[in-house]
Amino acid sequence: MKEYKFSEIESKWQKEWEEQKIFKTENKDENRENYYLLEMFPYPSGKIHMGHVRNYSIGDVIARYKKMNGYNVLHPIGWDSFGLPAENAAIQNGVDPKKWTLENIESMKKQLKKLGFSYDWDREIATCKEDYYKWNQWIFTKLYEKGLVYKKKSYVNWCDSCKTVLANEQVEDGKCWRCGNEVHQKDLEQWFFKITDYAEELLEGHKELKGNWPDKVIAMQKNWIGKSYGTEVNFKLENSDIDVPVFTTRVDTIFGVTYMVLAPEHPLVEEILKENKDIKEKVYKMRNEDKISRTAENSEKTGVFSGKYVINPVNNEKVPLWIGNYVLMDYGTGAVMAVPTHDERDFQFAKKYNLKLKIVITPEEDEINKDEMTEAYIKKGILINSGEFNGLKNREAISKIADYIEKKGYGKKTTNYRLKDWLISRQRYWGTPIPAIYCEKCGVVMEKEENLPVRLPSDVEFTGTGNPLETSNEYKNVVCPKCGGKARRETDTMDTFVDSSWYYLRYTDSKNSSIPFEKEIVDGWVPVDQYIGGIEHAVMHLLYSRFFHKLLRDLGLLSSDEPFKKLLTQGMVLGPSYHCPDCKKYYYASEVEEGNRCKTCGKDLKIKVEKMSKSKNNGVDPNHIIAEYGADTARLFTLFAAPPEKELEWNEKSLAGAFRFLNRVWRIVLENKEHVNIGNKIEIDVKKLNKDDKNLMKKLNQTIKKVTESMEDNFHFNTAIAAIMELVNEMYLYKNSIFDNKKESNIWREVIEKLVILVSPFVPHIADELWEEAGFKGFVYEEKWPISNEEFLVEDEVNVAFQVNGKLRDAATVAKEIGREELKELALNSDKVKKYTDGKNILKVIVVPNKIVNIVVK
Structure with a gap:
């Protein structure tokens, strides 16, 4: 039998999927209803982490499941690629932020592809590219014309370390959400979006979202709007x-x-x-x-x-x-x-x-x-x-x-x-340039539409002090678009939450060079049917996206009122951290020896299970897991270990257990593939099956029903996978007793075919390999999701209670068709019942078929 060589299998099918473009989505399919599935897009830091693996595995399962259920699924990916880390890299290492960011994107793109996610890569966007941030500027100018953007002097949250302003939502416990530095107040002129004009509508919109968004997120937004x-x-x-x-x-x-x-x-x-x-x-x-x-x-x-x-x-x-x-x-x-x-x-x-x-x-x-x-x-x-x-x-x-x-x-x-207008000015380079120009004669003037995008200059100095854009005279000194006189360009850039407030709309029409997106196209996809991301974005990204959606609706660019129909907030991935409070040092788990003592001072380490992070050295490298166990195992572990909305605690033994299960699936299919009848599919008549056949078909259809219900019940993948594991156990019990020298079996065809389809959203690489090995054609992704056959779910036997004077004394499992007299005899001859009837006068025996036999004695 072939060995389960996951690395070969996974690279093979990733290549096949890409060459065949099986995840490419058309904006309209006459035979399928549109379904938009989206996970919050990543920041290109250079490496994916286990939080990414979990978040994107959840989304991928849903996307594959919905496609197999007949939907035209849009499942795109892109990069939230402006922001401070790139600028810090430029300051510390003399690296061009653009080069640093694009290299990180390529690195992370390869990592995500190794996990087999079903993304339509043709729709990929990066917010730092001109074909995206041009439309940030275009939207800004339109909002300025409507009086929804303004500039005023006010006290703002200022981070000395980042040399920039922060919105209230970006200050956490008095510290900058990015660098952790203390924040203080500074009186500056800043640009604001008039989110307060939409405060009441943002509150009213919660009525539409109730039941489809977590109550906690809605409560947090209501409290923030106040x-x-x-x-x-x-x-x-x-x-x-x-x-x-x-x-x-x-x-x-x-x-x-x-x-x-x-x-x-x-x-x-x-x-x-x-x-x-x-x-x-x-x-x-x-x-x-x-x-x-x-x-x-x-x-x-x-x-x-x-x-x-x-x-x-x-x-x-x-x-x-x-x-x-x-x-x-x-x-x-x-x-x-x-x-x-x-x-x-x-x-x-x-x-x-x-x-x-x-x-x-x-x-x-x-x-x-x-x-x-x-x-x-x-x-x-x-x-x-x-x-x-x-x-x-x-x-x-x-x-x-x-x-x-x-x-x-x-x-x-x-x-x-309580909600105040959204402060969007940032005193840094790596962000969308604000398209405002200051003219002594004309005042504040917006850049002409035909001159957009206002591009970030390359002749800047990254000193770590002040705004790098201030160092470019070519960028600052411009001609007034209104009078042609000398003018000065705005050197603030936009808060990166502007980039992420409408990116989900750009995916629908990502190559459009004339407008941000076509109204007809976007109306065919939004609101997003299912959105997935962390609850930490409840009053930043999620609130801002709702605000932006309403702004763009009022500009006539789309028709719907809300951006995301359903929201799933996945739990964090946790791992043990090893900390020495005296030395103020976190150790990697591999550095900790028996006794859990600090190598420097010898004192006991403080061990705590908490969110995986670089700063606490408790993260797990997904590349290492993929190399040792494979992408399918990594996916299966994160999906099985806990329901999506709950925290997931890292467990190496459970990871190995997931790998063993995939090997069991591999063996049960390959050991019995010769018995799969690939010819004309024959309907299985439940009445003609022996007991073993009937039990397996019953288990198969119970599993189909359970997996489907678990997927529909807020995506409880852990219970779905548990049901599949039970089916595989049943298949092993069945395999030793059924063949009677028959070469082919319609039962095996049915069970193996459905098993591979059921596991495919969770572990797509091994599924396609087994599909091919069993003799089936095409990709499992393009198959229809199975429907349970109710005939096999009807119980042949029932449990009947035996009572004496209304008190339970015994019970028996009997055929459903058993007659009244036979059932009565069974009850009367029960040893446990006789203890209460011997020597007594039986007044009557009440028989309720398939339920109770009650013997009344005096």
Whole structure:
């Protein structure tokens, strides 16, 4: 028998698939319904990792399964190829970012092809290529014309290490999401997309996605958008006509305001600092604190008195105006009315700085003494010290006080969103150039459409300081497209999340050089039927893509409202990390000797199972696995070890187990291929089968049903593979007892044919090899997915309970056709039943065919 030489088999079929272009997809197939399957595209770092293997194996199984179920499947791949790592390589190693990126793409492309993924490579895109980023610029200019792009000065998240601005979503625990460096605030002019114009529609769209997207992702987006209903109230700066508006959802507490707090970034603060220079250092320090930690419950709330007062409009009380780190410009108006008796954050701040307390809500049955308060009272109650609203339940008072404020002209009822406009300016080279030009005469002018793309220059210096584009005079100094005079080109580039916000649309028409894509073509494919990627993109890529989709719809480029119909967020791949806290060093597993001690200091290593990463030296090289076990084994392990949405813990023994299973499949097919009847297929009559034949056919059809149900039930591949393993076990039990010297067997043909088809989405290389070895023609990918035959699923035997006076005493497995009298005799002659009937008067025997025999005794 031929040996299972996976490396030869896999390279053979990868070559065949590529030469025959079997994964190439036409935009329209009259006989098939379109199905768009997509995984989030990779960044070309140079090497694939186990996260890639898992993510793309999941997608490949679905793509192959849907194709075999009669769909015209679009399964493309490309590269999210702009970004900081390429620029860092240029700075550190003097490598051209473009050359570095394109070489990495070629390297990773070879690796992905080795895994046998069913990509239509003819649609491949790379966001760093001019034929892609030209359309980023084209879209930017169209949005500018619509007033959806603007430039303004504001405090932004700045990373000194990357020398660039970060969106709020890109700051994680106060650090840059890319390099891990501390982030601080900087006042810069930046370009923004008006995502806030779509805040309400982004929320409403969740209704369409509910049930098809993970609840957690929807909840994260809702929280990020942060819709709240409340009242905007104008406090007056003392001795001036300046209004200081605050937004509050708790206007029922407005009579209890004892101070106001401004965010350090509030525009009014700069005016205050001109008069009160003594507090400048403290204010600037607050500005540089991480925004997320500033508002965290357990972080210290700090502030400084501005020297100014504001007037509360509802009672004309004068309250001090403070500047505090726990207030952000990102929410509401950047000013907060502080009610320390009824807000825990305000209470802690007031206690720290010895500020006044005033109770305005109290329990109905008791009164609170403000001098004895150890925490804010945040429960329901009735209003006191609130003028004409005294005695009202506080929840009822919210609408009444809001109406009063609106009627008096002190403010208005309003809706607020936490979401702020998307800051897209980046001070770096390796990104899409922003197509804006600054002319002293004409102001801001967009580059003419016929001059797009604005290309990245090659005459730049990568020093590690500042924006490399600033070093190219040829790039910076241009002619105004409007008046022909001297002008200066924008040197900021776009956030790379712009690139990934619409790439799924470009795949549908990737070679179009006239427009980003044809409306008729894209409408035939989107929304994407199934999207797969990590949950870490819930409020960055996924939210931005939804926003962009709606923008492009409103530009008339497509018809649908949402980009992704169904979303699967796969779990992370975990591996053990070995860390010495004292030496601050992570060891590779291969370096760790028995006893798990640090080689340097000799202390016990801290062992933790966590996400695989380069920094923790706990990753596994897929190339090594492919070389030792083959791509099919790598795929099978990642698919079988855990359901797609769950975390997958790396296990070398399970990997070896997957390899052993493939060898079992290999042997059972090759040992019995001579018995496969490749001639005219003969229908198998269940009535003419012996018991062994019938049992195997029953198991086959149970497996077809189970695998199909598992695929349809949110792609639980692990249970599908487990069912196939059971079928293979049954085939081994069957093979020794069935032939009676027959050369060919319709049973074997049926079982082997269906087995190979069932395993093919998971392990396509071995499937095509076995298909050929068994004498079948073509590729398994082009076969129809099997349908279970219900005839073989009908049970011939049933389990019947034997009861005495309604209590279970025995049971028996009997033929379904057994007669009443025969069933009655079986029950009466049961030894277990006789223990309760001997010597007793049997009053009657109730027989319910295929279910129960109940013997009533006295």
